[in-house]
Amino acid sequence: MARSRPLLDSNGIDLDNEDDEALDVLDLPQLYTKPPAGVLFATLDDLTSQPHPWEATPRSGIPRGLDGNSGPGRRKRKIKSEGVPHYLTKIIASSLAWIENDVEKEAIWEAASQRLSERSGRMAMGDISRTFAITFQTPDLSAQETAKVDADEVLEIILHEPALTSDSMGLKTWASSYLLAKRLTQLRDSLPRLPPDAQILELGAGTGLVGLAAAVLLKRTVILTDLPEIVPNLERNVRDNAALLVRYDARAETAVLDWSDPGAFLLPSRSGEQQQCLSRTFRLILATDCVYSPAHPALLEQAIGYHLCRSNDARVVVEMPIRKADAAERAEFRKRMLGLGLILLSEGEEVGYDDWGASGGRDDGEGLAEVVCWWSVWGPQ
Known part of the structure; x- marks a missing residue:
């Protein structure tokens, strides 16, 4: 029995999957369907697998990327890792003949290659930057007078790591x-x-x-x-x-x-x-x-x-x-x-x-x- 395909919007987002259940690689846009460049870009963004910042999310709840900036507005989909390298290899090997813009083709191949290298270990990656968050307390100078407790702060340190x-x-x-x-x-x-x-x-x-x-x-x-x-x-x-x-x-x-x-x-x-x-x-x-x-x-x-x-x-x-x-x-x-x-x-x-x-x-x-x-x-x- 064939798998039922998820309902996707124009950016390839699964409209039926509002919870955090991880998608199977078969739920991703398949090349035989000739997905538009925008759908492939969105999928490759979802497949980003960069070094984890180890609790580097600020207390504001806004996830930070490795460049220290807040992430895109849409929620990234969770995707099971099994079969992803093969999926990426197929994109790299494809001529993407249905996409007319050569610049978009090159960008898709480059992004797929980067996603594949991210899954090949830290030494396969190039330079990266990431943010580390440390929660600490600063003394409230008025505490003796007002009986206030110390205030929590989050120290965010951005570190650059060259290719290893x-x-x-x-x-x-x-x-x-x-x-x-x-x-x-x-x-x-x-x-x-x-x-x-x-x-x-x-x-x-x-x-x-x-x-x-x-x-x-x-x-x-x-x-x-x-x-x-x-x-x-x-x-x-x-x-x-x-x-x-x-x-x-x-x-x-x-x-x-x-x-x-x-x-x-x-x-x-x-x-x-x-x-x-x-x-x-x-x-x-x-x-x-x-x-x-x-x-x-x-x-x-x-x-x-x-x-x-x-x-x-x-x-x-x-x-x-x-x-x-x-x-x-x-x-x-x-x-x-x-x-x-x-x-x-x-x-x-x-x-x-x-x-x-x-x-x-x-x-x-x-x-x-x-x-x-x-x-x-x-x-x-």
């Missing part, structure tokens, strides 16, 4: 970064009360999510550091969030810091000049996803040992995924932190999501893998 290669993993935003950025809202009251002119150091900042969040939430200048090949994109993300930093009277700077030579670190200043960073300068150091090779525990120990202030309230906050392959490295990291005279003050595990297929987590069926991460706070004995 196997040797540029620092150009991706990882689950542990988003988790720690959100956890800072809970940890900030237990972290040291830093002087107004104090600076916070982030090691291995990657795309800058944690450092930018810390600048706003902790109200201190954060120095986001990474290797030379990572810092240009890091600088871009700081620039792209300049308005956000100004809004919250926050400041973030970038610098190159090689853990193998932590003393060769030039510290940016307000005057624009760089100066040699003295050892034991920072009372708070942040790091995420920083131990994933046998060499990392020793290098991280070296960087922390050089830069961490020796005051009683100094803290190191770290978050990393719990990968089976890295169990020995995590154990070595613990051992080396103890060797620095630091003790574990608090720790915990939490679950996040990654759009990286090799993460080893449990896939949710929509391109996201569940990742268990370990966070820890360290301080002097």
